[in-house]
Amino acid sequence: xxxxxxxxxxxxxxxxxxxxxxxxxxxxxxxxxxxxxxxxxxxxxxxxxxxxxxxxxxxxxxxxxxxxxxxxxxxxxxxxxxxxxxxxxxxxxxxxxxxxxxxxxxxxxxxxxxxxxxxxxxxxxxxxxxxxxxxxxxxxxxxxxxxxxxxxxxxxxxxxxxxxxxxxxxxxxxxxxxxxxxxxxxxxxxxxxxxxxxxxxxxxxxxxxxxxxxxxxxxxxxxxxxxxxxxxxxxxxxxxxxxxxxxxxxxxxxxxxxxxxxxxxxxxxxxxxxxxxxxxxxxxxxxxxxxxxxxxxxxxxxxxxxxxxxxxxxxxxxxxxxxxxxxxxxxxxxxxxxxxxxxxxxxxxxxxxxxxxxxxxxxxxxxxxxxxxxxxxxxxxxxxxxxxxxxxxxxxxxxxxxxxxxxxxxxxxxxxxxxxxxxxxxxxxxxxxxxxxxxxxxxxxxxxxxxxxxxxxxxxxxxxxxxxxxxxxxxxxxxxxxxxxxxxxxxxxxxxxxxxxxxxxxxxxxxxxxxxxxxxxxxxxxxxxxxxxxxxxxxxxxxxxxxxxxxxxxxxxxxxxxxxxxxxxxxxxxxxxxx
Numbered sequence: 090x091x092x093x094x095x096x097x098x099x100x101x102x103x104x105x106x107x108x109x110x111x112x113x114x115x116x117x118x119x120x121x122x123x124x125x126x127x128x129x130x131x132x133x134x135x136x137x138x139x140x141x142x143x144x145x146x147x148x149x150x151x152x153x154x155x156x157x158x159x160x161x162x163x164x165x166x167x168x169x170x171x172x173x174x175x176x177x178x179x180x181x182x183x184x185x186x187x188x189x190x191x192x193x194x195x196x197x198x199x200x201x202x203x204x205x206x207x208x209x210x211x212x213x214x215x216x217x218x219x220x221x222x223x224x225x226x227x228x229x230x231x232x233x234x235x236x237x238x239x240x241x242x243x244x245x246x247x248x249x250x251x252x253x254x255x256x257x258x259x260x261x262x263x264x265x266x267x268x269x270x271x272x273x274x275x276x277x278x279x280x281x282x283x284x285x286x287x288x289x290x291x292x293x294x295x296x297x298x299x300x301x302x303x304x305x306x307x308x309x310x311x312x313x314x315x316x317x318x319x320x321x322x323x324x325x326x327x328x329x330x331x332x333x334x335x336x337x338x339x340x341x342x343x344x345x346x347x348x349x350x351x352x353x354x355x356x357x358x359x360x361x362x363x364x365x366x367x368x369x370x371x372x373x374x375x376x377x378x379x380x381x382x383x384x385x386x387x388x389x390x391x392x393x394x395x396x397x398x399x400x401x402x403x404x405x406x407x408x409x410x411x412x413x414x415x416x417x418x419x420x421x422x423x424x425x426x427x428x429x430x431x432x433x434x435x436x437x438x439x440x441x442x443x444x445x446x447x448x449x450x451x452x453x454x455x456x457x458x459x460x461x462x463x464x465x466x467x468x469x470x471x472x473x474x475x476x477x478x479x480x481x482x483x484x485x486x487x488x489x490x491x492x493x494x495x496x497x498x499x500x501x502x503x504x505x506x507x508x509x510x511x512x513x514x515x516x517x518x519x520x521x522x523x524x525x526x527x528x529x530x531x532x533x534x535x536x537x538x539x540x541x542x543x544x545x546x547x548x549x550x551x552x553x554x555x556x557x558x559x560x561x562x563x564x565x566x567x568x569x570x571x572x573x574x575x576x577x578x579x580x581x582x583x584x585x586x587x588x589x590x591x592x593x594x595x596x597x598x599x600x601x602x603x604x605x606x607x608x609x610x611x612x613x614x615x616x617x618x619x620x621x622x623x624x625x626x627x628x629x630x631x632x633x634x635x636x637x638x639x640x641x642x643x644x645x646x647x648x649x650x651x652x653x654x655x656x657x658x659x660x661x662x663x664x665x666x667x668x
Contacts, residue, residue, distance in 0.1 A: 116225065148186055174287070584613070
């Protein structure tokens with residue numbers, strides 16, 4: 090591996106030569122702030138609402154221990170409902186929310202800060218293998234590449250920042266480890282990576298590969314430590330949500346393993362295309378092919394195999410014609426790339442067919458392989474032509490990322506852009522949601538119904554129920570809500586059905602149903618609120634007072650406060666005002 094030394098080689102800091110580590114880190118931070126500043130002023134989009142704004146669990150630091158004993162998404166206060174176990178993500182959200190409140194600026198601020206930190210730590214790792222100028226260049230590519238923009242601009246994707254940060258810190262420690270204590274410290278960070286996102290397991294593989302290839306004497310102790318850490322994680326996960334949980338909110342998840350593998354070539358090609366030609370970017374890829382054909386299987390497969398063949402042939406050339414160190418370095422980053430991409434090729438069903446944010450880890454493998462080749466062939470990057478071309482490349486990548494930041498300004502802007510790139514059921518449903526907020530119900534209904542046609546799910550039937558309810562078509566709203574329940578238990582569906590019982594004036598049925606719903610979601614303030622209204626209508630005053638007290642306990646908004654005072658004072662309740 091290369092030793093750090095000042096150099097007059099090519100670098101983006103031509104006027105700052107000689108280049109050293111502090112100058113390189115300063116450049117990374119400066120470029121990061123310039124490229125991502127516009128993203129600071131973007132709002133909450135997509136899952137940000139359910140994970141942050143409408144998630145009362147993260148609004149109090151007293152709930153921190155519950156993050157480790159339940160799922161990530163809020164579902165009416167029921168912790169063990171869900172398929173995602175990312176306790177450190179909720180911890181991150183909670184600390185930001187408690188200090189700064191529901192202000193998107195600060196969530197973006199810390200997320201962008203983490204991305205810049207990740208690029209900086211990547212530089213520290215790369216300079217262990219390559220010249221400072223190469224390490225800086227490829228760290229900057231990682232920093233500004235548009236394929237990483239979703240991970241940086243989408244608050245709910247902060248898990249990518251977190252698992253990568255802890256994993257990179259662990260690898261940095263391993264590169265300098267001289268004792269068992271340092272191995273144990275690195276293992277601790279690897280466990281934190283896994284608790285940030287399941288993809289943290291990739292750093293377990295990267296750590297073992299690095300140690301086996303470059304620090305062999307530590308491989309057995311590290312393997313023992315990692316095994317223990319993995320068992321700890323599994324026990325925590327089983328206690329919280331179970332061992333194996335799969336999302337059911339994606340078309341690809343409804344296919345068998347063999348059918349999912351039919352989609353693998355197209356998935357792989359999406360990542361390659363976005364890596365080398367990042368023009369068309371989208372937050373949603375939700376196709377699911379079930380038949381082998383030329384355009385969606387054979388053609389992508391040919392390109393994918395050609396790319397893999399190039400990787401393998403370059404490895405063979407390095408092994409035969411160059412010093413061993415280049416082959417080892419290249420192989421390490423090839424392993425990095427392949428384990429990263431394999432995890433996201435639907436061997437285990439995921440919540441999308443593909444996602445740009447999932448390339449946050451694999452891209453490092455590609456960059457490392459290219460850097461190893463440039464090092465092996467001693468490519469001269471000091472001449473004016475090379476400087477101009479590489480500067481132009483970074484400017485193009487950074488410009489595309491800046492342009493993409495405007496798409497993430499708000500939910501409506503995002504879905505209106507992305508739906509032209511990759512029309513999918515969730516983009517249609519997302520557009521419907523935004524149109525509901527604008528009271529454009531007829532237009533919203535068209536998009537939600539198209540979403541259902543593409544892939545029926547809990548969320549699009551829920552939106553359809555909301556639309557019909559606002560239109561005053563209560564039977565259709567009820568039918569839509571009941572259809573939503575076929576795809577899972579969700580507290581908002583039960584809230585909608587409970588609200589319908591008030592509107593329909595079927596008080597006895599409403600009381601029975603809402604009591605049934607509360608057995609599923611005992612801390613749902615809205616359900617207690619509706620039960621209080623129903624009991625008050627039925628002249629069950631004591632029961633109404635008990636229910637509204639529970640409602641106020643879990644949800645102290647102005648509407649609950651008003652009804653609380655009305656019931657406690659025995660005043661006349663304006664039912665329509667509280668619907």
